[in-house]
Amino acid sequence: MANESFGNEGGTGSRNSRNTNFTSSVDLSTSLDSSVQTRIFKIIVIGDSNVGKTCLTFRFTGGSFPEKTEATIGVDFREKAVEIEGEKIKVQVWDTAGQERFRKSMVEHYYRNVHAVVFVYDVTKMASFQNLKTWIQECNGHRVSPTVPRVLVGNKCDLVSHIQVPSNTALKFADAHNMLLFETSAKDPKESQNVDSIFMCLACRLKAQKSLLYRDVEREDGRVRLSQETDVNKSNCPC
């Protein structure tokens, strides 16, 4: 069962890839934990090194900002149990490496049977935004269906005086690629709910599928600007 290879349900479950024997893990294509009939959604987080992928995934699964991070090597798995409209779901987040040398042997694994993709850039680093095209190309090049939901995340919004990527520019890009846009900060505790919303939004979309195995996602275009508070606990679906 897939969940045995990953972190603790509901916790941060972080397992540094340095210690992860990836090849020994069980069938990652499984999207049902048969013992408890819990659906598992595999969401990968992609983007340049240093944009904050690890911090965002840590914020979502662990509820805090890590004091210190190191460049991710290979992949770190984190998992969180959520409940959407009465259904218990495991969101399995794959925190990928941004540095080419730490990811090249893993890329195939990232994209295999992925259910949703989170593209991250750093709002204070224009190059990380410009490189999104390359990340999207990589994703498309790995036979990820266009029906797999994707979202765009501009991180580090707390660094207000250093912002290089205007919101309008990011919105246009998101629109052009049929993605929702989230501008947020993994660091700012006030943004915690918005970070949750990124993953909850995807989980809601995936839940709406009749069957993940058939990947019959109905495309839903649009975007979300999360400058205002979104209460995921109340609505459970921020989009």
Ligand SMILES: Nc1nc2c(ncn2[C@@H]2O[C@H](COP(=O)(O)OP(=O)(O)OP(=O)(O)O)[C@@H](O)[C@H]2O)c(=O)[nH]1
């Ligand atoms: N100010 C600020 N700093 C952040 C934020 N998110 C991450 N950082 C910092 O950015 C640096 C990189 O964060 P990581 O999460 O390790 O970046 P990454 O994208 O996982 O990098 P790779 O693993 O190399 O791909 C760290 O020093 C974090 O503390 C944020 O929202 N605001």
Ligand SMILES: [Mg+2]
């Ligand atoms: Mg990382």
